[in-house]
Amino acid sequence: MRNVLMSGFAAVCLTFAPLAVADDAKVEFNRDVRPILSEHCYACHGPDKGHRKAGLRLDRRDSAVKHGAVFPGDPDASELVMRILSDDAEEMMPPPEAHKELADADKQVLQDWIAQGAEYQLHWAYAPPVRPAAPEVEDQTWVRNPIDAFLLSNLESKGVAPSPEASRRRLIRRLSLDLLGLPPTPEEVRAFEEDADPKAYEKLVDRLLKSPHYGERMAVAWLDLARFTDSVGYHGDQGQRVFPYRDYVIDAFNSDKPFDVFAVEQLAGDLLPDPTPDQLVATCFNRLNMMTREGGAQPGEYLAKYAADRARTVGLTFLGSTFGCAECHDHKYDPISQRDFYTLSAFFADVKQWGVYHDYDYTPNPELKGWSNDHPFPPEIEVQSRYLVERRDDLVRKLAGVLERSPDMGALRNWVPPTAEFLKAHESGWAALKPVAAAGVEELPDDGLVVTDAAKSRAKPKGPEPRFRFQAAAPGWVARIRVELVPDARHGGKVARDGAETAGVNLTATVTGEDKPLGFFLADADLKSPRYFNGDEIPGVLAGWRTSKDHADETQTAVWCLDQPIQLEEGRTLTVEVKSAQAGRVRVSFSPIGIGRDGDPIGDVDPDDRAAVLAAARQGTRVETERARACFARSAAADAESWRAVKELAKEILDCRDGRAFCTIVRAAEPMETRVLPRGDWTDRSGEVVEPEVPRFLPHASVATGRRLTRLDLARWIVADENPLTARVFVNRLWKQLFGSGISAVVEDVGVQGEWPVHPELLDWLAVEFRESGWDVKHVVRLMVESSAYRQDSRGRPELNDLDPNNRWVAFQSPRRLEAEFVRDNALAVAGLLNPDVGGPSAFPYQPAGYYSNLQFPNRDYIASAGALQYRRGVYSHWQRTFPHPMLANFDAPAREECTPARNVANTPQQALTLLNDPSFVEAARTLAGRILAEGAADDGDRIDRIYRLVLGRPVAEAERASLLDYLAASRRTFQADPAAAEKLLSVGQAPAGGDAETAAWAMTCRVVLNLHESITRY
């Protein structure tokens, strides 16, 4: 047993053994000694003064020497050596109860180090990176850029040759998945394979870096750091409105925004002179901490939690440092004092926020008076969303196209004459209904009704609402009903009476002879009080209209669109009853004309439409007739299919909110007091009050003095030349993204407990190159992917297993399982389902029913997105912190409750179950099968080859083809014997069902291929 643990330990050591430098006998503190001292000694003899024993620090030479622990040059005189060699439980170090036993090899290193003079070095990550010269190598032909020189120099010193270059088809799939998170099409593969241009590879890299999907791919890792989610995380885990920030991140990578600008905008965009909307949206980064509105939560406690989160996030994201460890006490390993933690968090003390985003009587927040669990999380900004604008425009175009689906001129001929007559009489397209006076409610000359005696107006003595009743008996079409609330002198010149600030309005409409009231599919108002559900505004007023408080003395108008427009026949009456406990004066009209060409439900008839209908009534031109037909399609349920389309499009257009979207952002306020919290206890007010300061242990000459520092100062210091961490941390993470593991493997911690980088010179070269390129991310990505190292084949090299088990020398390209989002994207893409739109609100992929049943405040259902929105890329998936989507979670996507610099890469049965059974993947398989069968390949073998080319970017091997042909034959027999099973399989998902036993057999075959390890792995 003991051996087992030891062998496990040995494997770890081997894995993380630093590269030997030329002179193996010379002990180097950073590489050899610090990891031992840090792991075994610093907890009691390190930076944390609160837990330091005997006053001894082994992280500082002066202290170690002063206390006699270390006698430079003389191990035998050094107490440290005596202690580590001792067998006496009282004496030995580390003490047995620490369970930190030193290996013999470690003891030897410490002795050698002391013998050689016990030299200390500044921790590598805190020393300024200096660009090293690229080393000389023997095989110059392999060196495409300095990255190769550094790696090859090491390989040559080990006598290991690099791997050959991968095939073209493997390279294009690798590049596409690495840079876009999407597979190449078979056509792209062939074009690249056939491209004779010596610069074919570089051209490909250029093309991919220019793709808008590059930003989506790069955003995934950044959104993990930014802890970007659609929900606030604590307690009720309500929705928050943040998608414009995601679009900002995607755009930033696509436009290659210099990383220093990117950093400054996110930390302090609001403090820049005349900030643009984009710069304000960027500050959402600082608001993506978890938030609460739980009843009984103590605001002070949560403000402390939010502040701590920001310090942790900034520390990890930009500095690769674990500031979180210093919240309660000095850091045990790194020179981060507890005070540093609070001076860092003090930079964010000006972020306008509430500890509890609610106004409870026991924790009042007058600014949030009247707020509920359904309200958003302010401060917010309303911005233009390019995605929503384009989507709206696209939907409007589609709305125009609905015409083509209803060519029934007979129905049109029935509609045009009465409508033309109507429009002749009513130029605006609206005709007033006749008011019906009642007790306490009087008619007005403009066909309105006004409350003259509120008490008498009630339907019943204690009834809540006056009766506003209107009627129309004229034959003709009715598509929309309009309600106007008119300010009236009798009600103080306001639309609401009796001092009410707003009026809530509902409406029922009936036709004589019909049992049920008329239904509406859409309603909206020109002015309204927003109504919220789960953190977002409910579009339209179908669920009820409440007037706007801010326009109380103006006429306010709402329009209801009939679910089924009616043709009122002679002798039948339309009765509209407006229900409102506060309205003072009401007028009601109807229109035979439906929504406008732009989907607008409220407005008057478009003058051109009016002219067209009038013209059509007297045999107008072709253009006029076409225009009248379009107006007809939007106004009357011409046929079931086109009318369903009109209604859907109208609702989707409404959801686009005219292209406007809200985003949670930072508004600076008077800074709150920041105190050091002893042991992190927010109730302890005894700690020192601190102001913002950058961490003292890092170079900070560039930072202003003599005034209170701001987030902008922090941001500028983070990207200052003197900052040794930021560039290193970023390029290290990029390296991991493209090569499988970081140059320093612990990408979340470049501190003392992190890893001594396996190629320190390369890391520094890249960091300096990054900074000096103007923080050009694409430049560094290009350098990495254009290197010979990157282009190597990914075939494993068993002969290196013992020497370099984790391929840190990069003697071949490391295979990399796709991130969760790209596992799904890949399946959708090869099936031809993927929606390529960039940006916009989150989408809702299929999710098992009932998964949110433990969510409350508010209770909510998960409704899978319909149509093309179902097939949006994974980066746009709705992210619920308390219940992450099971598919994404199974493939290691984090909940993003915390800043997450690195994802796990697990390999679990849950992943197998997901790929096999999740409807998203089953639907992709059956859709892919339909695609394959429709392409008309010569025979089954060719079809299988085509599947491989689509899914894996390569031809199928003979053995694979033979195996799958057998499988296909067996599947055929199964479904031929059971056609009902085929039908069930081919109905999974919302894509049009269809096909027979043959399609089902191919769906099963495609499903097998989508489940292959190769499908979810970039080789």
Place this chain on the structure above:
Amino acid sequence: MPTDFDAWRTRLQRRAFLRNSAYGIGSLALAGLLDPTLQRRAGASEPEAGDPGGHWNGVIRPTHFPIKAKRVIHLCMAGGPSQFESLDHKPRLAALDGQPFPESFTRGQQLAQLQNKALIARGPFCGFQRHGESGQMISDLFPHIATIADKIAIVRSMTTEQINHDPAHAFMNSGSILKGRPSMGSWLLYGLGAETDDLPGFVVLTSAGATGLQPVSARQWSAGFLPSKFQGIQFQSKGDAVHYISSPPGVDPIAQQASIAEVNRLNGMLADDRLDSEIQTRIAQYELAFRMQTSVPELTDFSSEPKSVLDMYGVATPGDGSFASNCLMARRLAERGVRMIQLYHRAWDHHGGIERGMTLAARDVDQPCAALVKDLERRGMLDETLIVWGGEFGRTPMGQGTGRDHHILGFSIWLAGGGIKGGVTHGATDELGYRAVEDVVPVHDLHATILALCGIDGNRFTVKFQGLDVRLTGFEPANVVRGLLA
């Protein structure tokens, strides 16, 4: 992040690679598929944390202490039940009912919804009686639990650090309010491994009562920074018990088996070409997945349970998502070697209407909890199964309208089974039940005790994360509560 788990996986993969190279990958993968005995045989002689079939035996080998509890069933009374109407009998509080609560008790302490309110004592609304030979005081709301009084140990002196539901659950489950920390079940799985591969080793079920509902988050059973292999799997009451456990419509078990065999056959060919040891792991996971697809339906099929058992638990309709049904499921999971089973019953947050709410909530859980203890005992499993019953915190001795607010300075839980001494009451609160004053048990000590019963020294059980040695039992050394041990 190097962990023993990573090292294990690396070694596992490399060994699998050598094994498969020697015998020819395709043939072995196929022979091994769907034949667990072959997997087990392959693993049986491997005295390691994990064997090549993907079985993980845990990092704590041998265990630090003798194992008293092979598994843990945590009955989470989510929302925070009142100790004053369950396990902490306070006659003086009853006497003070309706009077101002003495400020000497409450000054400077954290409150939740009673912030800025006048504090009035609220006496218990139900009686307490002595039960069993031990004479333990249990309220009249729990007549069935009263019948197991001699089997349970009551702790009246629990304290926690978090006064709101969400962080308090996090603290109770992971010993930390920092996100991304592994939950207790994940720690146990990581430390001890699983007794079964055909089911998840850590299973969570939820149910809800009539009032006092609070949300719970999936983070409460997250593996945090540990590999996701160790996460809790929530069984759903609607649809598939485990996400994606059912084959797609139209795909029967035979077709599913054939598909998995084909996937693995082709993956084997890929392994020959790529020499990528991760492929071996993938093959093993597909085998495991299929076994789970077989064993989960067997698990959730209650038809073999006689009516007498259903009646004993008070199960109306098996699998109806009730707490009673979940208790019966807990026993079935325990029988099948699941390491950690957590049952959340969301029903205890009685800020108002506590008389009705708590009566109903007690009725939900009383009979099934007692039945679970008795059923396990009858099957000879109680000795090796640790049961923990309790909320994430307790409730105030002060009233809040018709209810009670959250309270963290003293609350009550009970434990039973593996290694627990029955019939004892441990610790005490002050005369008004405001503060635990005798044998105080902080949450970390409860964790240390649970781990100790499972054979683990919590102070020695660490995983390195972001440079820190993280423990379930927290940064400072935690103490095993000796008074609870048999």
